Amino acid sequence: MTERLALEVTGLAVSYGIVPAVIDVSFAIEHGSITTIVGSNGAGKSTIMKALTGLVRPAGGRIRMFGEDIAGAEPDELVVRGVSLVPEGRRLFTTMSVAENLEIGAYRRSDVNAVARDFERVLEYFPALRGRLQVLAGSLSGGQQQMLAVARALMAAPRLLLLDEPTIGLGPAIVDTIAEIIQTIARSGVDMLLVEQNAEMALEISAQAFILERGRIIMQGRSSTLARSEEVRRAYLGV
């Protein structure tokens, strides 16, 4: 791979009707790292994710993934190009079985052997799902549903994985499990963008961070530096 950046966003603007949700946002993700966007509710985090996956059309700006402009690409095309999103609220297919959810995750892949290998791999990441493959996804516990959402996204064999609030509403033990898995996945060579309200966890496992407030990036830098910053600590870490 010659391209140094997995993702490069320049001057991104998104509006819902006349209401601007994201204003002039620029950031980049380097290969081999976890990047995080921290922001409170309504800061525009999910809107950025929707723009990155083609679910909303930006009003302005440019998004380049792996060196290619993605303007106008449909969400399903972007999956083929190597981007997967673990959406906010998980959005599992609750009336389908766990195994079917994983199968759907690999919908556009034709290499049966590679898909079977990844199926085994995600079950190694999340052993709790192994015994529940035939259960309806809707009957899993919240933590298991989140695991399934991550596993389903991995089934697409993404090069860039976007995670939208993967730990929201989960207990501390499960947050730790998810955080560990995120790091494991990153080490396996998948670039990651993690969007979180849980700034503590996000800043701990990421290399660089952006702080989003009311649609704008107000701070950026190395995660370890930001975690020590007085402003961030007061606003997002509750200290």
Add this chain to the structure above:
Amino acid sequence: MDIYVQLLVNSLQIGAVYVLFSLGLTLIFGVMRIVNFAHGEFFALAALLVAVAVPWLIDFGAPLPVAYGLAFLGALAGVLVLGKILYEFAFRRFQRDMIGSFVLSVGLALLLQGLYIEIFSSASRKLPTLIEGTLRILGGAITTQRLVLCVIALLVAAGMYWAIASTRLGKALRAVSEDHEAAMLQGIPYRRIALSGFLIGTLLAAVAGALLAPVVVIGPVIGSSYLIKGFIAVVIGGLGSIPGAIIGSILIAVIESVGGYYFDPSLATIAMFVMVMVVLLVRPAGIMGNG
């Protein structure tokens, strides 16, 4: 005893056709969030095409079964072409728009009925019997022709059910029905799947219409009464639910045949509407609906 068997047999043969019809309706609703009030016109076109083509083919010297076979396939093809045209120029633009699609499909139903009257004339048509004979089962009677029709309809419905449960396309259809955005995020091409779902639904209505052609009197406005029954069936069963459409269809068929026997057909129809009200009061999303 005999009468119960007879009522069961009657319910089964009515229900088999309703199942095909309402499966299509619920499938289209699932993938596009459109209640297609013009669905009955696909059904009607298939029946009309068979009614026109069979005598025409017989004039050319085709034996009766061959004439029916060719007419059946021709009718399905004709309805698919109409379905594709309506999808491209109309339904595609109104998906996930409840009010827009309602106005559109009601308007299309009226337009198509008018066209059918112009093209096929308002004459009622009756086709020659394809298979002679009557079978007696446990004291109930059914013409062999209706039995064959009913078995084919049930086989098609069962095949459809299997395909939706087990094939790749079926899983994509279910995923899109549940959450089309989440489906796109898994790489499912929503537009293509919506078209497939719409055409499969259309095809099911065509199969129902073409199958029923030899046993009913066919006129250009035959579609509307099936639409109402099919719509009631999916509302009772739960819009978008496949098992719901099947259960709803069977319930409607039982009410129609039992109610029609003990009381009269208009009371049976009233009973259906009462049932819709009761179901909507108790379970607003339908028997098998979620949400």
